[in-house]
Amino acid sequence: MADVYPWQQALWQQLAGRSQHAHAYLLHGPAGIGKRVLAERLMARLLCQNPNGLDACGNCKSCHLLAAGTHPDNYVLEPEEADKPIKVDQVRELVDFVVQTAQLGGRKVVLLEPAEAMNLNAANALLKSLEEPSGNTVLLLISHQPSRLLPTIKSRCVQQACPLPSEAMSLAWLAQALPELGDDERSDLLTLAAGSPLAAVRLQAQGVREQRAQAVEGVKKLLKQQVSPSQLAESWNSLPLNLLFDWFCDWAQLMLRYQLTKDEQGLGQVDMRKVVQYLADKSAQAKVLAIQEWLLAQRQKVMGKANLNRVLLLEALLVQWAALPGQDRG
Incomplete structure (x- = not known):
């Protein structure tokens, strides 16, 4: 299980240290700040049979099953294809899971990302499970654009804003993640990623600085009537x-x-x-x-x-x- 990022430590202590958990959390914030890592770590902590302080033990049957991707009380719901909506039939399968009894006798935990990918029918199908989850179930919804969510979805969750790291913290992290780049290049990349360091790494991998240079050159030629x-x-x-x-x-x-x-x-x-x-x-x-x-x-x-x-x-x-x-x- 990956460690939470340095800018998430205070939030992690707050979430993992709770003696009672809500039935649904909405973890929201810009893309590229590590919300998925935070959610997966909380999921492991909630499913663990012998938690070690704030963290899952990593050694119990539940932890081993989760690491193998075969935990019967864990359900991850994502779009079937990248950038496609989450469909109503997918949510109905999730609802069927929620009403079942936990097979290991503990909690059931659902992770859904991104929540805004649910179309209207899918979101409506989820409402009852959010309002009255069956048994000891915790739903972890991740949203990069919470403004696109139905108010009825948001009102049924504990809404938790995830912190955006400071520029200094982001640049320090990027210096380790992208040591081949210079300071100015990392700074430009972070600006292009709107301050999200994980998004900066993804953008670097897809060649965003070269793409930006192509776009800027094109705009200049357009204004000079060269194209x-x-x-x-x-x-x-x-x-x-x-x-x-x-x-x-x-x-x-x-x-x-x-x-x-x-x-x-x-x-x-x-x-x-x-x-x-x-x-x-x-x-x-x-x-x-x-x-x-x-x-x-x-x-x-x-x-x-x-x-x-x-x-x-x-x-x-x-x-x-x-x-x-x-x-x-x-």
Whole structure:
């Protein structure tokens, strides 16, 4: 069982030290801060027959079965495929498990991640189990985006915000996790990961710094009219849509902030500072607000895994972006 991360120690002591446990916890916070490790460690502690202080003993029958992935009183529910919804039939199977008697005579523990992946029917099917779990059952729900959960799901759980590490703590951890990178590279990576160190490691593995460089170069060429929106949209075929919309939303927000404050320290990462400042100076605030609103709406669809025409969506974005600087500054 992996250790909890340094920034989780206080929360771990609080959770594991409880003499009585709630029937359902909602562990929430940004992706990439270690919520799954925390949940799995708590799951082991709750199932262990001979806990050793705050931790599972690692030696009892329950611990051995859990380590082998064959514990009869443990149920893990995830999407059947990455980035797909959790379906109602999956939740019904979980409900069947919840109403059974624990085979080892102790607790039953369910881990469900990510909770926001449940579609409406699946979430509704879970409500009764959350409200009246059968026997000694503890449900551990993990959510990266709790705002997408039904209020009825959230109200039936003890909601526990998981801590985001400080920048210094994250960089110290990344220095051990990614020793091959320089300090500036790790700092840039952490910024791209919105401060989540585990997400930073995943982004590094998928080549995010190279992807970012490709996106930035494309935007600069677009504004210099060296490439058309349709050509650029086609050339970005390998870039993750969610990252592109994250970056464009961020740039639009930085432009608005600069238009309001003229604070040159608040222009974001070095690679786009001059572009952000140029667009903020040359664009009507109404146009920036309009594209930000459009970006946020489309980003919500991307995050919700809507069936989108990728190239047409990117072309629509880039046409609007290229039209930002102009005479109608209001």
